[in-house]
Amino acid sequence: MRAGKIAGVELILNNWFLILIAIFMAAGLVSKVLLIFSAVLWHESAHMLMAVGLGYRVKQVELLPFGAIARIDRLADAGAASEIMIAAAGPLASMGLAVLCYALGEGAGNWQEVLRFFTDINLMLAGFNLLPALPLDGGRILRALLSRRRDYRDATAIVVTISHITGGLLLAFAGVTFWLYNTLNLTMLIAAVFLFLTAQTENRLAGFRVMRILANKKAELTGSGIMPASHLTAMKTATIREIIRLFGSEEYYIVHVVDKDFKLCGALTETEIWEGLIKKGVKARISEFL
The missing domain is CATH 3.10.580.10 (CBS-domain)
Incomplete structure (x- = not known):
């Protein structure tokens, strides 16, 4: 669902993100929904600022259940170093904000509970996004590292396999939690299904990357005469x-x-x-x- 534009960047709310928000709202946790929304925006803003700093143009941001995807011109054709820097910016920003909220929470009076929740949300965002699964930041970092030693498609296939394993482990964890405590962890289930579906999309897109890179190189060389x-x-x-x-x-x-x-x-x-x-x-x- 399109939610408008911020500084010329189109904002899209992913269906899985809307489901998670609806769950919180149904439980009467509207204030926590706003905190989650702001934490995700902060996380994604770090990605966008790093991308802009490296010379890329951000066109669109899609908010996901545990982060977001910034659609950036030619990012898929970027080098490993650029991809690592952009992917790492989000978790680092979330961890930095979590540390700040934790420090401010001591002796914050009525705000202590809010700051503690905001700290936990940012830590969860950072931790989950660092899992070695696509399209999460950790998966992108791992793929960029692997692509330095092997073909990009092979690197993607390896990380997609790890993504499926990660999704299976999350699903198993939700099952064990339900069996032991008779509590259904919907958040974990959504995360597992999300990883299964989106990782496969990344695998399909990887095959087109090589031709895009070559086309961009030829266009740049033809246009400027030198590269x-x-x-x-x-x-x-x-x-x-x-x-x-x-x-x-x-x-x-x-x-x-x-x-x-x-x-x-x-x-x-x-x-x-x-x-x-x-x-x-x-x-x-x-x-x-x-």
């Missing part, structure tokens, strides 16, 4: 799979191919490799592309 480049050196026997996993999103790559005596056999641009990949496949040797 940063990196050079790689590969033996003739190296496979294309081994080479493309080293390609980053923020530089254009040129691969120098050498033989066993380290004599230069030729050079290939990133575009030539991707275009040849369609015909020859990822298991082909780089020497077949010369």
Whole structure:
């Protein structure tokens, strides 16, 4: 549901977020709903400020049950370092606010209970978002770290598997709680279902990232006539799979191919490799592309 715009950024309330809010309101906890809403906005504002500071433009923010997703131009094509910085900003901001509220809560009189609840909410937001599951911040950080060593799609698939395991553990925890205490933890159930559904979406989107990155690079190079480049050196026997996993999103790559005596056999641009990949496949040797 669209809830308007804040500073030109469209605000959307996710259906799962609305369900969680409705549960709190049905229980007569309207004031706590407002505190949860403000905590989520604070968390997401940190993401947006970091993204803007790194030169990205924020178009839309969708509030989720335990955080939010900021839709930022070209963020999906960002390098690992940028993705880590943007993802980590939210949990750090939530933890910082929790520490401040805890410090202010001592001797706060009538406000002590409110500050204690706000502290708990921010700690929960930070802790939950640091779980290694997509689309949570922890999952994005883990995927960015893995993508430094392997293909982005492989990294996404690994984190999606971890996301499903995490969702299963949350579901099991809710079941055990119900069995032991006869109490149904709806929040935990919503979180588990949310992770199962959204993680699979991330897996489907990952396949389009490579082509988007290449298209953006070609557009930038064509438009400006120049862009940063990196050079790689590969033996003739190296496979294309081994080479493309080293390609980053923020530089254009040129691969120098050498033989066993380290004599230069030729050079290939990133575009030539991707275009040849369609015909020859990822298991082909780089020497077949010369």
